[in-house]
Amino acid sequence: DQNNLSQIAIEKEATCVVIIPKGFEKMTLTKKYPEITTIVNTSNVLTANYASTAIQVCLGTLKAGVQIETLRKQGVPENLLMSQYEPFKTTFIKKYNRSTNYMYFLWPGVLATVLQQVLLLGLALSFASEFENGTFKDLIKRCPSILKLLMVKIVPYLMMSFGVWLIYWFFTFWFRLPFYENLLPLTFIAGIFVISVSFIGILVSIVVPSQLKATEILMVIATPSFILSGFTWPLSQMPQAVQAIANVIPLTHFLKAFRILIIENGTFSQTTKPIWNMIIIGLVCSIAAYTALYFKKKSVLKEA
Template sequence: MSDRFSFARLLAVVIKELRQLRRDRLTYGMIIGIPTLQLILFGYAINMDVRHLPAAVVDQAQTQTSRQVVEELQQSRVFNFNRALHHPATGEALLRRGEVKAVLIIPADFERRLQGQRPPLQLIVDGSDQVVQQAARQIAQFPLRGTTTTASVEVLPYYNPHRNAPLNTVPGLIGVILTMTMVMFTAIALVREREQGNLEFLITTPLSSAELTLGKVLPFVAIGLIQTSLVLLLGKWIFQVPVRGSPLELYLAALLFIIASLALGIFISTLVRSQFQAIQAAIFTFLPQILLSGFMFPYEGMPKAAQWIAEVLPLTHFIRLARGIMLRGAGLDDLWPELLALAVFAAALLVVAVARVHKRLD
């Protein structure tokens, strides 16, 4: 064996590795797919400048000036006041359900307040979303067109009056942690069984594909609920993050999300051949979920195409459920569209995953 360095032998090894990489379609796809996905997401879909936030207006003055105020605020394109209400209580209910992000209150003595010291307008915003609070500050004061009068807006952040960042972060962090652990743990565990030859042994037993799949993932359900409890306890102890809604309903939402994440992990395990590939594929699914779900970047700032993709992702709906229950005190009856979307995703992917496991066993 020669001790002299040979560029010819080095080139042979490099060519061999490139050929092997070309045959590994998943890794090859990741090399192209991950930078492409990140470029598109960060360059096109991520936008901190939110526009057209859904909002409602309660015009108790019903004057020409009050209607002019609504029109000018609408032209700012920060909020979209497309819902006219008669009572502030109705607006608060819409805020709790997450149907609007803000409610503009124009009091009956609006004209008199314009000439006095009290703010003539009141904007109640969903304080559980920091992006909404930042957007509201853009219209804190604005001049009325055609006059020398400046209308000031009193911003009232409901659910997070002190603007504590952890109140917004911790509920979403539950979903992020469950996404990372449940998907990756499940995918790796099932692939490891195949690599170690245990799967072939289990095939010889009377177990059906459904029994085998559920038996493998049920322990992870318990792990996911333990992780949920840990984040809730630490969030309460360290950051004073409340659970204003029903803890039972929060755990039901978390359980459904855990099932959806486990189904995604099972599905990934049927597509890959090694634990390394399972990790790669799991990471590939993390990127769009974390970036498009509204956890890191505002959902309302994304273009419509990115929002459509976000609506397909389970983390998007769980974050809305967690923030609604924990911060706004909403119930599952208030948030049923998010619960339904999560249930459909979990059921559909679980059926597909079990079917693919059955096919692999055959």
């Protein structure tokens, strides 16, 4: 069943699926020319190219070995072996990004990275600027609620992110990208992504009271995040330490959900793991930010 095969491939994060027909050996020996079908997941062009090349080499070697050995047993001269029949057929099918267009593959990931970087850099200054300018004391007098303080800093960026998301959506029409399905689920996931990124920025801004240092720290997080996300090069092939770092960056999980929903035409239920990962990151950072802001407020009021 093709639908089940697609679901399994998404769940297993398979780059290629090789389908060997039943009774392959028997059909090969009786010269019925069985066909091995390879489905290549080209949602990631880089890994698809590597995997398909490796499979072609493997199948080509197997084909040549079977062919030569069979003909040799039949007494065919060595110089004629390579010009005889092929024992089985091979078919390669590209799935999802069939044209291996880098516009479909790379562009959305870059846009999500830009959005994350803008949020982190903007929120890095949110509380750090208050501390540096000495206005934090006035701020807590006007707004004594810690929750409201956090919302005052985050909500404008949430509104801005929604506007940016609409611009990205219009870009798909401008560049004629076929990203029409699963947009509502993706928008919901994008909201979780923005919130989790915002709390990371807020947390660093509270903990590091210097605008310059907060910006530097968040730049260290934001700059390599696209490479570490696994969107281009598979995260499973990176060192464990790098994987651990990548898994605490929301972009890693958002791009995984984006690939499943938009490029691979998966279902919302298949994005449960990335969603929960972003929720956990957001919750941990929000609790840490709330706690840090509570102690900052307490310290300032005590000094007063």
